[in-house]
Amino acid sequence: MAEEEIRICLLQNGKTNFIQSLKFKILAWTKEKILKNIESLMRDKFTHPKEAFDFYDEDKDGFLTKNDFKNLLKQANVSILIRGLVAEFMLQSFDKNGDGLVDWDEFQGAIAETEL
């Protein structure tokens, strides 16, 4: 899904439906494109996923936050228009114990699932 389609989606839907619909489109789009962008980012920049994890864990407390994911998405060239929603989605899908943070085990597990 192209950014243009997201904009059209924004225009076509009323305010009530729009977040829901946008989220749905992003879910479909995420797996296709964003993960590919992240995959190439990881390949270009890091030799091991742990390196990536440590890099984005800016305060080195062993957890990634929503902001850390936003930084990652920024470097993966994800548009600022959808970065917040995608970061939220990534956080929710990576965070297995629901504490709102992603630790190394959760990160590693999510990466294994997506075959990055």
Ligand SMILES: [Ca+2]
């Ligand atoms: Ca941290």
Ligand SMILES: [Ca+2]
């Ligand atoms: Ca967690």
